[in-house]
Amino acid sequence: MSRLVALKLLVAVLVLGVSAVATTNSYAHPAPDGFADLAESLLPSVVNIASTFEIKPRLGAQDGGPGVPPWFDPFGMFGGQGRGQQPRETKAGGSGFIIDETGIIITNHHVIDNADKVVVTLSDGTELEAEVLGADARTDIAVLKVDPDGLLPAVKLANSDLVRVGEWVIAVGNPFGLGGTVTAGIVSALGRDIGAGYYDDFIQTDAPINQGNSGGPLFNMAGEVIGINSVIISRGGGNVGIGFSIPSNLAQRVVADLREHGRVQRGWLGVGIQSVDEEIAASLGLDEAEGVMISNVMEGYPAEEAGVLSGDVILKFDDKDTPDTRTLLRAVSDTPAGQEVDMVVWRDGDTKTLQVTVGEMPDDIDEPSSVASNGKSDLEDDTLDALGMMIITMTDEMRSRFNIPDEASGVIVAQVRRSSDAATKGLRRGDLIVRIGGQAVEDLDDISQGIEKAKADDKLAVLIQINRGGNFRFVPIKLDDEEAEEPEE
Structure with missing residues (x-):
């Protein structure tokens, strides 16, 4: 009897064990036996793209090259056009895929950019x-x-938010002009920022992707497109198992705008922004390094009209946390122009809620960039040795020497001491200090007062705002950084 009970218990344990294993693995997809059926069904929806570009010959003097008479250089041997030389064509290849049976195709911008003719x-x-x-x-x-x-065979865009690391995927495309090529791998990582732009959110895969795969689809095992193959990391131009695809969810909104308007309509605030690090957070009284700092507010645009100030830190946008610049940029760009949203900012040690009506990003707005300023300083003007820098008063002579526009204000960084915190933070000669501790800077007294106030408040660093070639950013500088070292040349 006891043996029977024991046997029943053993059977129960085995059954529960199998059930537990089955439950645990119910979310995992085992390695497929093959991809033949899936590939066969998807290949007709993938296309090859050939872009043709016309290269016009360089014109020399009188068609004969610089300083060469046309009768002496009839074939353009000396760098000129030559009388008989004609524009020539070059071609570039890529991939694409059909998303609408009537003939709508998605590819990469760089595959067709500036092309005179595109053939599918x-x-x-x-x-x-x-x-x-x-x-x-x-x-x-x-x-x-x-x-x-x-009608053409079309494929469906999947919800890329559901993609998981480790999923099996296949890439189909036109590598090196070899059309209809299928490769397989897994999703290696999600949300990759590779420095290609502010909208980086790539799916990383080890499915072999090579030159010519650009614009082709990355499929899941259901035959849905989860990404558009766009970038590879490679020393020699070939596959090394690190490829990146644009997520299908990002593509869906962009494609919808391009189909309807021919361009993407993005929300816009009209501000310059930067990340908040631990030093900036400490100088502002924030408990954590979070949010996005406003480095500049453009006149006449939504942020200024809403009362946003330079030095504000955006903590929430439309009830969504904004821990970094990328999150904020996406949230703003996805907001329709004309929509009013609440924006929570950190200002003067407390939170403040502003109502901002989002505008539309102008077509001619480029991504922010840094422009270095160069100049020499002879320190003959009023100077201040502080914060690891030699700072001088703005004068007409200094404006001319440092090529500073008439409308720019502040004081000038004349020299930066080696190994100082200012040097570590990237400050350089010619930078303008326009704010310190939240106050505008007009002269050297403002700098001294800002430093003294920060020390009186027991701050470890003081926050300054610099203007470099029209680009503004905030930089925290340690207050104890007064090393008497030789300044940079």
Whole structure:
């Protein structure tokens, strides 16, 4: 009897064990036996793209090159056009995929950028000239339209938010002009920021991707597109198992705008922004290094009209936390122009809620950049040796010497001491200090008062705002950084 009970218990344990294992693995997809059926069903929806570019010959003097008479250089041997030389064409290849059976195709912006002619080759060899409906350089996405005789096989864009690291994927494309190439791998990582732009959110995969795969699809095992293959990291130009795809969720909104408007409509505040590090957070009284700091407010744009000030730290935008610049940029750009949202900022040691009506980003606005200023300083003017820098008063002579616009204000960084915190933070000669401790700077007294106030408040660093070539940013400088070292040349 006891043996029977024991046997029943053993069977129960085995059953529970199998059940537990089955439950644990129910979310995991085992390695497939093969990809043949899936590849066969998807290949017809992937296309090859050939972009043609016209290269015009350089013109020399009188068509004969610099200083060469045309009768002496009839064939352009001396660098000129030559009388008989004609513009020539070059081609570049890429990939794309059909998302609408009427002939709508997605590819990368860089595949067709500045092309004079774009030809799409279908899987059956049919060639069709394509119209570019729209292209977006910021996300590297373009939408093409072809006019086929019948309906084309289209694929569906998946919800890329559901993609998980370790999932099996296949990439289909036109590497090195070899159309209809299928490779397989897994999702290696999500949310990759590789420095390509402010909208970086790449899916990383080890599925082999090579030159010519650009614009092609990355499929999940359900045959849905989770990404657009766009970038590889490689020393020699070939695959090393590190490829990046634009997530399908990002693509969906961009594609919708390009199809409807021919361009992407993005929300815009009209501010310069920077990340908040631990030193900036400490100088502002923030408990944690979080949020996005406003380094500059542009006149006449939504942020200024809402009362946003330089030095504010945005903690929330439309009820969403903004821990970093990338999160804020996406939140703002995804907000329709004209929509009013609440924005929580940190100002003067407390939170403040502002209502801002989001504007539309102008087409001619570029991503922020840093412009270095150069100049020499002879320290003959009023000077202040503080914060590891030699700072001088703004005068007409100094404006001319440092090439400073008339409308710019502040004081000038004339020299930066080696090994100082200011040097470590990247300050250099020619930078303008326009604010210190939240107060505008007009002269050297403002700098001295800002330092004394920070010390009186037991601050470890004082926050200054600099203007470098029209680009503004905040920099925390340690207060005990007064090393008497030789200044930088």
